[in-house]
Amino acid sequence: MRHYDLVVLGAGSGNMVFGNEFAHLRTAVVEPSRFGGTCLNRGCIPSKMLVVAADAVQNARSAARLGVDVTVAHADWKAVRDRVFHRIDPLHAGALAYRRESGVDVYTEEGRFVAPKVLRVGDEQITADTFVVAVGCRPAVPDIPGLETVPFHTSDTIMRIDEAPISLAVIGGGFIAAEFGHVFDAFGADVTIVQRGPRLLMTEDEQVSARFTELAARRHRVILDAAVTSVKRRGDGVALTVTCPEGEQVVDAAMLLVCVGRRPNTDRLDATAGGLELDEHGHIVTDSAYRTSVPGVWALGDAVNHFQLKHVANVESRVVRHNVLHPEDLRTLTNRIAPHAVFTSPQIASVGLTEQEARRRRIPCLVSVRNYSDTAYGWALEDTTSFVKVLANPxxxxxxxxxxxxxxxxxxxxxxxxxxxxxxxxxRVARDVLYIHPALTEAVEQALLAL
Incomplete structure (x- = not known):
């Protein structure tokens, strides 16, 4: 049984915990997949590289509003896909080699706790004074009759397909559905989105969610307040039986994307055998300094928080690195305001309270909405649907x-x-700052001045 000073489980944001400060210690990282985690290999980065290509197609399609006649001759899926992954894929080997060269032992098999601070990796067991758990999360697969009998994709797999499908059915109406709906529509797919709720992007501000649903319905077939009751093969594709307010209908598609949420990988880690307390969703419970229920075990990222945001995990990794090195001087996140963006078309960004949250929690607020079309640059864009919304404490x-x-x-x-x-x-933000004219930031300025 090998013993270490520090073992990090997960080489996504967990890989960022290592630094020169640990060079004198015996350290190891356990990563059964690829260095870089979800973000680099099957999440944020490759998806946004595909989104940029889709944006180019969408901008060309909509250029007529500017008096520009543009035709998209061909959107080459394979060329775009290969550009993305030929850049990303070599990074794993380099990162793995770098860690080994810097004295970190790398285990490439899955690790599972067999007791507190005792981990089985492959055929051996390892222990450590300190563990950092950063094992991330994975797509959740719903229990739909017939789903296990048909080929389907999740966000983990769909970006590496060989051909863009003629048609795509999407189960789910969150940010993954919004982004991949945009991507595959741009590459020629007829997209159908089946959403349980009354709008897409239900966690966004209601006004934003409603506007996006309206705009998405212009590009895709959107079925709302719907449940997929069964799935089966039909020819080379799939057929979804969908129940909605209009009754039962069948959705046929060449390809199926399932994106109904994500779940932490703590079950694969057998976290409870390691003595780790979990919440009702399977996330590891930590205190504000990211200490778990087991002394000497810390945790961060998607295995801990519900945000599922790389920028949150990155900040957490810096906090944990400090705390592991300086347990007598613990740090916490100084700011728990977690902004996010949805890189669809149109792009969406959000931070803080939504108006419906403020109403539900009976928090008094002033609300200001400013359309892009109220600004000079909005005129230049011929934009008629975009807006900035700001809520303030009166x-x-x-x-x-x-x-x-x-x-x-x-x-x-x-x-x-x-x-x-x-x-x-x-x-202060409205009056003590100069906003460049005629930039889109004037929409922000005007929303603030209205408040």
């Missing part, structure tokens, strides 16, 4: 939340994120 005049739907949303929201993190008032 008592102390700080920003409670911000929600943007439209081009560059993920960038436009950043000054509002910073204002919330720093506790700045609406007045």
């Amino acid at each position: 008592a102390d005049r700080t920003i409670l939340g911000a929600h943007i739907i439209g081009p560059q949303a993920a960038t436009l929201i950043q000054p509002l994120i910073e204002a919330m993190a720093l506790g700045l008032t609406v007045d």
